[in-house]
Every structure is written in structure tokens, then in C-alpha cells.
Amino acid sequence: MKTAIVLALLATGICWAQPPADCKPSSLNIPGAPYPCVFPDHHAMFRVAAPNAQAVKVRVGAGFDMTKEADGLWYATTTPLVEGFHYYMLTIDGASVSDPATQTFFGSGAWSSAIEIPAADADFYSHKDVPHGVVRDQWYFSTVTQQWRRCMIYTPPDYDTNKKVSYPVLYLLHGWGENELGWTFQGHVDQIMDNLIAAGKAKPMIIVMDNLNAVKPGEDGTIYNARGVLTQAVPQPQPPMGAPPAAPPSGPGGQRPAGAAAPARPMFRLSTTFTEMMFTDLIPMVEKSYRVAPARENRAMAGLSMGGMQTFTTGLEHLDKFAYLGGFSGNCGGFGGGAFDAKTTCNGAFADAAAFNKQVKVLFLSTGSVEGPRVRQFSDELTQAGIKNVYFESPGTAHEWLSWRRALADFAPRLFR
Amino acid sequence: MKTAIVLALLATGICWAQPPADCKPSSLNIPGAPYPCVFPDHHAMFRVAAPNAQAVKVRVGAGFDMTKEADGLWYATTTPLVEGFHYYMLTIDGASVSDPATQTFFGSGAWSSAIEIPAADADFYSHKDVPHGVVRDQWYFSTVTQQWRRCMIYTPPDYDTNKKVSYPVLYLLHGWGENELGWTFQGHVDQIMDNLIAAGKAKPMIIVMDNLNAVKPGEDGTIYNARGVLTQAVPQPQPPMGAPPAAPPSGPGGQRPAGAAAPARPMFRLSTTFTEMMFTDLIPMVEKSYRVAPARENRAMAGLSMGGMQTFTTGLEHLDKFAYLGGFSGNCGGFGGGAFDAKTTCNGAFADAAAFNKQVKVLFLSTGSVEGPRVRQFSDELTQAGIKNVYFESPGTAHEWLSWRRALADFAPRLFR
Numbered sequence: 001m002k003t004a005i006v007l008a009l010l011a012t013g014i015c016w017a018q019p020p021a022d023c024k025p026s027s028l029n030i031p032g033a034p035y036p037c038v039f040p041d042h043h044a045m046f047r048v049a050a051p052n053a054q055a056v057k058v059r060v061g062a063g064f065d066m067t068k069e070a071d072g073l074w075y076a077t078t079t080p081l082v083e084g085f086h087y088y089m090l091t092i093d094g095a096s097v098s099d100p101a102t103q104t105f106f107g108s109g110a111w112s113s114a115i116e117i118p119a120a121d122a123d124f125y126s127h128k129d130v131p132h133g134v135v136r137d138q139w140y141f142s143t144v145t146q147q148w149r150r151c152m153i154y155t156p157p158d159y160d161t162n163k164k165v166s167y168p169v170l171y172l173l174h175g176w177g178e179n180e181l182g183w184t185f186q187g188h189v190d191q192i193m194d195n196l197i198a199a200g201k202a203k204p205m206i207i208v209m210d211n212l213n214a215v216k217p218g219e220d221g222t223i224y225n226a227r228g229v230l231t232q233a234v235p236q237p238q239p240p241m242g243a244p245p246a247a248p249p250s251g252p253g254g255q256r257p258a259g260a261a262a263p264a265r266p267m268f269r270l271s272t273t274f275t276e277m278m279f280t281d282l283i284p285m286v287e288k289s290y291r292v293a294p295a296r297e298n299r300a301m302a303g304l305s306m307g308g309m310q311t312f313t314t315g316l317e318h319l320d321k322f323a324y325l326g327g328f329s330g331n332c333g334g335f336g337g338g339a340f341d342a343k344t345t346c347n348g349a350f351a352d353a354a355a356f357n358k359q360v361k362v363l364f365l366s367t368g369s370v371e372g373p374r375v376r377q378f379s380d381e382l383t384q385a386g387i388k389n390v391y392f393e394s395p396g397t398a399h400e401w402l403s404w405r406r407a408l409a410d411f412a413p414r415l416f417r
Numbered sequence: 418m419k420t421a422i423v424l425a426l427l428a429t430g431i432c433w434a435q436p437p438a439d440c441k442p443s444s445l446n447i448p449g450a451p452y453p454c455v456f457p458d459h460h461a462m463f464r465v466a467a468p469n470a471q472a473v474k475v476r477v478g479a480g481f482d483m484t485k486e487a488d489g490l491w492y493a494t495t496t497p498l499v500e501g502f503h504y505y506m507l508t509i510d511g512a513s514v515s516d517p518a519t520q521t522f523f524g525s526g527a528w529s530s531a532i533e534i535p536a537a538d539a540d541f542y543s544h545k546d547v548p549h550g551v552v553r554d555q556w557y558f559s560t561v562t563q564q565w566r567r568c569m570i571y572t573p574p575d576y577d578t579n580k581k582v583s584y585p586v587l588y589l590l591h592g593w594g595e596n597e598l599g600w601t602f603q604g605h606v607d608q609i610m611d612n613l614i615a616a617g618k619a620k621p622m623i624i625v626m627d628n629l630n631a632v633k634p635g636e637d638g639t640i641y642n643a644r645g646v647l648t649q650a651v652p653q654p655q656p657p658m659g660a661p662p663a664a665p666p667s668g669p670g671g672q673r674p675a676g677a678a679a680p681a682r683p684m685f686r687l688s689t690t691f692t693e694m695m696f697t698d699l700i701p702m703v704e705k706s707y708r709v710a711p712a713r714e715n716r717a718m719a720g721l722s723m724g725g726m727q728t729f730t731t732g733l734e735h736l737d738k739f740a741y742l743g744g745f746s747g748n749c750g751g752f753g754g755g756a757f758d759a760k761t762t763c764n765g766a767f768a769d770a771a772a773f774n775k776q777v778k779v780l781f782l783s784t785g786s787v788e789g790p791r792v793r794q795f796s797d798e799l800t801q802a803g804i805k806n807v808y809f810e811s812p813g814t815a816h817e818w819l820s821w822r823r824a825l826a827d828f829a830p831r832l833f834r
Contacts, residue, residue: 052510053511053512094469095467132556134555138549138551139549289577290577
């Protein structure tokens with residue numbers, strides 16, 4: 001941007017009206033932005049400048065029409081929102097865009113706005129006066145995908161000082177439409193772990209947060225998001241267990257540009273390329289670059305939603321590599337209906353309960369209570385089949401980041417014992 | 418976001434038409450997004466879905482009206498753009514928003530879209546097969562601002578293995594309306610340094626990239642950006658040398674919401690609070706947490722635009738702390754007109770040339786050639802006053818990140834020799 005433009009921006013020093021006193025700016029707003037704000041009862045109030053627009057909507061879970069008020073700005077107050085982190089988008093005369101008043105986060109395949117409804121238990125993911133680890137941007141070249149990739153790596157507070165100690169590693173995945181930044185920016189992985197470690201509740205560990213998307217050169221990738229943007233994966237004739245059924249193109253972002261063909265029923269399978277990349281490139285890079293304790297007893301894998309599905313896809317087929325598996329609102333079963341059958345469910349991974357229990361130190365399943373009973377049912381079915389597992393339910397939360405922050409806080413203390 | 422919504426998004430698998438074969442997607446697009454794209458002659462083509470909008474514009478330097486084509490989407494092709502990284506925004510029926518097709522970057526006080534026009538010399542900031550350092554998210558509590566702050570810290574490739582080596586430190590600042598992430602995401606600081614170090618051109622060093630904004634509790638902050646968002650600083654009666662003159666509220670983002678009062682002429686001073694915070698909190702944290710070589714000979718400070726101004730404000734008053742100073746398109750003089758007078762310019766820091774030259778090992782000034790001659794003139798005036806300095810000019814670039822990437826690549830090899 002040219003100097004003249006910067007100067008012009010500097011010159012437009014406008015002080016907007018403040019929101020009602022009990023409506024507190026969301027912690028995800030850019031510095032100084034008064035809106036969106038949250039009332040104590042969790043109604044949220046949004047505002048946007050769209051001087052010539054005919055219709056403006058905010059889509060935060062449900063859609064709320066905004067109204068142009070006397071000051072020329074558009075406002076909406078929502079119904080009460082559940083606690084936690086919500087992605088949201090604006091629709092301005094049909095255009096789906098993020099709100100310039102908030103930080104953006106990669107979710108649903110685009111950089112989306114977000115609002116944080118303060119949780120009663122927010123302390124566990126807040127900055128506190130405890131020793132701090134760091135998250136590192138670690139780039140590496142993948143021979144499988146033939147691309148430079150970035151993963152984020154959390155190292156615990158004592159990593160730089162205890163120079164002779166090697167640490168166990170948790171490989172932790174994001175969900176559909178997100179990327180390797182999710183656990184840091186949306187998840188607060190560093191605060192959660194710093195606090196757990198300081199309290200003596202979790203062992204110091206390295207956490208590797210990679211990108212779920214891995215496609216070889218020439219490999220077809222055919223899942224596009226609502227904006228026509230490729231987000232994930234590879235087609236195959238049948239969706240696996242755990243893949244959600246197709247839904248009609250509706251809901252947020254479901255509008256289709258005029259002239260675009262109706263989509264074929266989308267299908268995806270979890271990526272075997274990711275698994276190959278993980279074993280060929282990622283794990284060797286981590287074990288070469290960091291002080292990592294060897295062997296499967298020091299290696300865990302977990303993920304949220306599609307990342308949980310990927311964890312079970314990768315992990316159940318490679319139990320020689322992982323002693324701990326976690327699926328936060330996503331795993332290898334329990335979403336597709338169909339009766340549980342230990343011989344066939346999840347490709348028969350649970351057929352020999354005694355062997356499985358001997359090998360897997362923790363099999364962890366979690367969900368938000370608002371997501372419904374399916375993960376609990378799957379956990380019960382596993383238990384009935386003799387498979388030891390841990391079920392965690394986040395009270396009052398949806399298929400969203402507060403469920404997954406809480407899941408991590410419950411899962412991490414169980415690792416590497 | 419609820420499962421049902423995710424499923425609905427998954428179901429909308431739309432394959433948009435591809436751009437002309439010689440229009441290559443910008444490297445800053447989200448994965449798979451075909452637009453914006455760049456032609457070999459540096460025209461760029463933008464597209465956005467805004468089904469019910471009356472008028473859509475893309476503002477990338479200049480503004481370009483978009484046209485609704487037969488497919489119902491809005492398109493614009495720009496005039497040729499200069500090489501490098503450009504922030505841009507869309508205007509949709511008067512609303513200033515980012516383009517959902519690109520990654521967003523914090524610039525001009527909001528998370529903005531950006532497009533990269535490939536530079537002929539892009540190699541120097543590209544990923545190459547060389548040893549890699551990492552950038553770390555380092556949080557710390559500031560006793561001065563009474564807030565948790567994040568800085569980004571680059572550690573060189575050998576930092577984790579050469580455990581007995583201490584490293585010199587460069588404190589490197591972003592510009593107005595940006596934040597501590599700028600040098601990593603917009604600047605490619607890690608690739609630039611990895612490549613320089615691998616080539617033996619720069620000494621391995623730690624680079625600390627903090628946030629220029631530092632306000633004490635109760636301290637008034639009165640610079641707002643075009644969206645009414647506080648971005649920086651503290652008022653005072655007179656702008657210092659180096660502060661740009663006020664410009665009328667026009668240009669990108671210059672529109673004022675109806676009903677908002679006309680802004681008073683904005684003024685800012687560079688933050689003495691930042692300086693205080695830096696010496697009280699930041700430097701001690703860095704020197705406690707990292708293996709840092711002691712003394713001023715191992716400490717440099719630089720910044721771009723307002724970050725360059727802050728560097729000179731902080732550095733010239735504390736030459737006991739810094740042996741190297743760099744101002745990339747921003748420094749303590751040369752922008753305000755007025756004759757150069759060694760006794761008064763920059764508060765008289767250059768009054769005793771011999772003493773200054775003895776103390777300051779490198780005084781570095783740079784600009785993009787498109788920015789005009791003022792930095793060169795200031796450098797010439799300093800030279801005439803007997804002040805040794807280095808002038809670097811980035812050919813064909815504006816007040817933008819390619820100028821600053823190149824400035825860093827020229828500056829870093831001069832440090833700690």
C-alpha cells in the first residue's frame with residue numbers, strides 16, 4: 001500500500017458509538033473493535049457498515065437478519081448462543097464474507113470470522129502466570145506430496161532448558177475445512193498444556209499439529225466447499241463408516257452461484273496419502289529435529305471431527321506405531337447407523353478385544369452434549385464388545401472448539417503414564 | 418458449527434470454472450482457489466460471488482469496478498501491478514470486506530486479503546532445501562501494559578543443536594495497522610534468513626518480532642482506522658519529525674459511516690510506552706528465555722514504516738543498547754520537509770558525527786523506488802553531515818512488503834560483524 005493511502009487511512013480517525021455497557025466486545029475482535037459484543041446472558045450483538053446494501057445477514061449457527069439503524073449501520077442481536085468459539089460469516093447482498101471487525105480463522109475452507117462466548121471454565125485455556133511452552137512454525141518438504149508443508153509444534157516449558165530429556169509426542173489434527181493453525185489459534189493448545197503441566201496434571205510432551213490435507217501430484221481432489229474451493233480428499237465409490245451421509249445443499253454457504261451445475265453427491269474417504277506422508281515425511285522429520293522419546297509407548301494420535309476420523313483410519317491400521325488414540329467428535333464409527341459388529345466395524349479393528357486392550361493404552365472418544373448421543377452409543381458398544389475406552393462429554397457445547405479444548409484437557413493427562 | 422451444517426457444506430461440491438490458462442492463481446489464495454490470478458504481464462484478475470449486489474469493486478492500490486458476467490459472478494481485470502505483496506479489499510454495495518478466496522493478513526488495522534505478484538527475485542524469500550530455523554509464538558506478560566503479549570521469535574537452524582552457542586538478536590518491527598505476525602506471514606522472515614545463513618551471507622541470529630502497539634492501562638489511545646477501530650498510539654500537541662502530514666479522509670476505507678462526526682485532525686507520536694515496555698519486559702524476557710549474546714554489539718533494532726520510526730525513536734535515545742539500527746521506508750527524518758539541521762533533526766542525534774559513527778556500527782535506511790526520493794535525500798543529508806549510513810533502494814517496488822523483504826535481505830548480512 002502506498003504511503004498516500006496509509007496517510008489517508010491514518011486521517012480517518014472515527015470514533016464509533018460504543019455498544020450497551022453490559023455487551024462486552026468478543027475477545028476475538030481486532031484491537032479496539034466494540035462489535036461483535038456479548039451480553040451476560042449470551043445474546044450477541046453484531047454491527048457492520050454496508051451503506052448501499054439491500055440485505056445483510058449474520059450467520060452464526062442460525063442466520064439472523066440485520067437491520068439498518070438510524071446511524072446508517074446494520075445491527076443484529078442473536079438469540080442466546082452456547083458457550084465457546086463460533087465461526088461466523090456475513091451475507092451482504094448475497095455475498096458470503098467475513099466480518100472486518102474480527103480476527104479471521106481458517107474454518108469451513110475459508111478465513112472466517114469468529115466470536116467467543118465466554119465459558120464458565122475459561123480458566124483452563126487462559127494465559128496464566130505459569131511456565132510457558134512455545135508453538136513453532138515448522139516447515140518441511142514432503143517427498144510424498146512433493147510440496148513444502150508447515151506444521152505447528154508445541155514444545156513444553158522445559159524443552160529448551162532440560163536439554164538431555166526426550167519427550168513423548170502427540171500428533172493432533174484439526175477438522176474439516178481447517179488447517180494446521182487451528183489448534184493454536186482456535187484451540188489454545190499452548191495455554192491448555194502449559195496450565196496442565198504447571199498443575200502436574202499432564203506430562204510434558206511435544207504436540208505436532210499438521211495439516212490433514214495431503215494430495216500427491218496428479219492425485220484427484222474432489223471435495224469443494226461452498227465457494228467452489230477444494231478443501232479435501234479423494235473420491236471413491238463408497239463412503240467409509242464414519243463418513244457423514246450427504247445432505248442437500250442448504251444452510252450457511254449452501255447457495256450456489258448462478259449457472260453452476262448442481263453438485264454430484266459428494267463422497268470422500270480419509271486420506272491414505274496423509275497416512276503415507278505422516279510415516280514417510282512428518283514423523284521422521286519430527287524425530288530428527290526434536291528430542292523425541294522413541295517407540296509407540298511415547299506416541300499418541302488424536303484429532304477433532306474429520307481429524308478424529310483420520311486418526312482412527314491411520315492409527316487402527318498402525319497400532320505398532322501408536323499406543324494412544326483419541327477421537328474428539330469424530331472417530332471410525334458411530335455416525336453411520338448400522339449395527340455395531342466387532343468383526344466388521346472399523347474394518348474389524350476391535351475383533352480381538354484382549355489383544356486390542358493389551359496394545360492400546362488409551363482409546364479416547366469425546367463429543368459435545370449438544371452433538372447428540374452417537375459417540376456415547378459407540379463408546380457403549382465398544383465397552384459391550386470388551387474394548388476398554390474412555391468417553392468424555394463436554395456439557396452444553398456443540399460440534400465446536402470449546403468441545404475440543406475440553407476434550408484435549410481431559411485426554412492429555414491420560415497420556416504417557 | 419453443528420455437524421448438520423458441516424455436512425451441508427460438504428454436500429455443496431461445486432467446481433467453478435477455471436481462469437484463463439496463463440492466469441496463475443496467486444500464491445496467497447486458499448487451497449484450490451483459482452482466483453485471484455495473475456497474468457505473465459502482471460495484470461490480475463479477480464472474481465467474487467455477490468449475487469444480489471448492485472456494485473462491487475476491488476481495491477488493490479487503485480480501485481477497479483467489477484462487472485457481473487453471464488455466470489452471475491463479478492469479475493475485474495486490473496492494470497499491471499508492481500511486483501510483490503499487495504493488501505486488497507473488496508467493496509460490496511459500500512461494505513469494505515476481505516475476499517473469501519485468499520488468506521487474510523493483518524494490515525491497515527483489519528484482516529485483509531492479499532495478492533502476490535511474483536517477483537523475478539522471489540528465490541531469496543522462497544523455501545529451499547537448506548537447514549531451517551523456526552518461528553516461535555512466544556507469549557509473555559508485560560508489567561508495563563498489564564497484558565499478555567505475543568511476540569514471534571525466529572531462531573536459526575542450529576539453535577537447537579549448538580546448545581552452547583549464544584546468538585545476537587535483531588528486534589524487528591512491523592508497520593502501521595499490522596501486528597507481530599507480519600514479518601512471518603507477509604515478510605517470509607524465516608525463509609529469507611534460512612537462505613542467507615545457508616549461503617554464509619548472514620550470521621545466525623535470533624529475530625524478535627513484537628507488536629508495536631503498547632498502551633498502559635488508562636492511557637488514551639486515539640488513532641482509529643477507517644473502520645473506527647483503534648490501531649495505535651497516544652495524542653500529543655505536535656507530530657514529531659517523521660510523522661506524516663494529515664490527509665483528507667479519502668481513498669480506500671475512507672468512507673465514513675452516516676452520522677459519524679468528522680474526525681479531528683489526527684496526530685500521533687511514536688510510543689514511549691513501547692520503549693518502556695521493550696526495556697522493562699520484552700528484552701529481559703528474551704534474554705532470560707533464549708541463549709542471547711550480551712551487550713549492545715549483539716543487539717540490533719529495525720522496522721518498516723511506522724516500525725522504522727519507532728526504531729529510531731527508541732534506538733537513537735538508547736544507543737547504549739543498540740549498535741545497529743535500520744529503518745525500512747520509515748525513520749526519524751526525511752518525510753516532513755524542512756531543512757536538515759544536524760543539531761535539531763531527529764532531536765539532535767546526529768550533532769556529533771564522530772561520536773555517532775564510533776557508536777553505531779550500521780545505520781541503515783531503505784525505501785522502494787516507487788516511494789519517491791525522500792529516504793535517499795535523507796541519507797544524502799546524513800552523509801553530508803558526516804554520518805555514515807547505508808542506503809538501500811528496492812527497484813520498482815512501493816511502500817509494500819517486497820521492499821521490506823529485500824531491505825531485510827540487504828540489512829541482515831551487515832549485522833554482528
